[in-house]
Amino acid sequence: MSKQWWKNAVVYQIYPRSFMDSNGDGIGDIPGITSKLDYLAELGVEVIWLSPVYQSPNDDNGYDISDYRAIMDEFGTMDDWERMLEEMHKRGIRLVMDLVVNHSSDEHPWFVEARKSKDNPYRDYYVWRDGKDGREPNNWESFFSGSVWEYNEPTGDYYLHLFSKKQPDLNWENETVRAEVYDLMKFWLDKGVDGFRMDVINMISKVPGLPDGNVRPGFDYASGAQYYMNGPRVHEFLQEMNEQVLSHYDIMTVGETGGVTPEHGILYTSPERKELNMIFQFEHMDVDSGPLGKWDVTPLDLVRLKKILAKWQIELHGRGWNSLYWDNHDQPRVVSRFGDDGKYRVESAKMLATCLHFMQGTPYIYQGEEIGMTNVQFPSIEDYRDIETINMYNERIANGDDLNEIMKGIYAKGRDNARTPMQWDGSDNGGFTDGEPWIAVNPNYREINVNQALEDKNSIFYYYKELIAMRKRLPIMxxxxxxxxxxxxxxxxxxxxxxxxxxxxxxxxxxxxxxxxxxxxxxxxxxxxxxxxxxxxxxxxxxxxxxxxxxxxxxxxxxxx
Structure with missing residues (x-):
């Protein structure tokens, strides 16, 4: 395989809402990111993946976009964004933006128009179906609980949303929709971004007819995943995207792809197929999930974890490309999950970093991972902000499930574990904000923070710095x-x-x-x-x-x- 800059790079993911607040409103922002670029340059990362900063009503923390060409007011202005990009490039750091085009926000002008009438010009930008026997068009379950269908009063039918009801799925069968997506990609690439992380990109092609899935015992709905993951036209769409957009720029592309095997991974990332550079797969993220799914937490099965990661290492070698990660904005903190976040927090965090970074692929570091940030245990559901967590809690409480068992699952697997604010120093709110943070800071910020890490030459931070430097000088890695x-x-x-x-x-x-x-x-x-x-x-x-x-x-x- 040809040598590409993204193979040697280490990527650092920033979740902007929780990284650094510059104006005291309790929400991380773009000027806050710019103020910390020297810290990231010191760490040695060469690429930043920035979670969405586009205009959004924030139903799913920015993954519901109402204007793909505007910056969210809470995060700053386009001028702020352009200055941030300029300062990144000055330091030799590239910027990868999040591309969220499986769905938009229901407040996007396209959907505002589409839901008005069946003959609206934007109607076919989304996926609509009539109800069946007084129920939804099929039995698929949303990732955020309940049906994937929402009734639309003005037109008397339903629209599809694999995620929140405020995230209607775009209709990729419509050539005009695809043209719109390619146009907005060019908008950002022409501004100088260095690539895209593509949100749930393997869900853009659905099986025609949208057939019912098999309902699991004890569930009201079927996952339906076999009908929208790795669908019949997904490779055609990605090859078209590559031909029309990606191939014209020297960029990095990574697709978020749930439900894939190494065989799928080769199809998405093999260079001669001209689709993506690499993918995120999730198989190794399910090794502590029981038969009832994510919230059914089981002890780590290390033998299974090894076999999964080895399979991906061996089967993609020379044929495709891996992403290497433990943490991201959707996963709990790895030192709490697979390590020991108490007595051996420092040792186990370094061990987990070593285990990951010496494999083949492009390693990703999620903000705070490099200082060993841990999971959090908030006392009440009122302290949580994540829509997936809150919906699951409400659904299970309504079912009469045990509160302690529900909270145990949230403490282990809730997405807010990753979303508590970055811990910069031992001052109030960990130096993240002068105001009231949008979500509480982990109470251990006085012991675990960037200042403490930078003052300790044996800290997790300097260990990550050494791993990153080693990757640049050792071709074998x-x-x-x-x-x-x-x-x-x-x-x-x-x-x-x-x-x-x-x-x-x-x-x-x-x-x-x-x-x-x-x-x-x-x-x-x-x-x-x-x-x-x-x-x-x-x-x-x-x-x-x-x-x-x-x-x-x-x-x-x-x-x-």
């Missing part, structure tokens, strides 16, 4: 093949990377107890150079090729043949 070892170990995540005459051995202890790790036979007797580890002092090797790993320890060795 970018190009090497992947080999999983100790496959059935329930304690160790160990693997090798191979490239030319080099091998890396990456050892990660996923427990709070000591573990024995044996080197593969192929490496015994070879001279090992330690590249990085999360304990300052050297470990003692019991015998040749056998290492005792301390709680949550990680260590990486390089071997030259």
């Amino acid at each position: 970018v190009e090497g093949s992947f080999e999983l070892i100790h496959e059935e170990s329930t304690s160790l995540f160990a693997y090798m990377r191979h490239y030319e005459d080099e091998t890396l051995l990456v050892l990660n202890n996923f427990t709070a107890s000591e573990q024995v790790a044996e080197w593969p036979e192929s490496l015994k007797g070879l001279e090992a150079e330690k590249l990085i580890g999360n304990y300052a002092d050297e470990k003692k090797e019991a015998t040749d090729g056998v290492i005792w790993l301390r709680p949550w320890e990680t260590v990486v060795y390089r071997f030259k043949k």
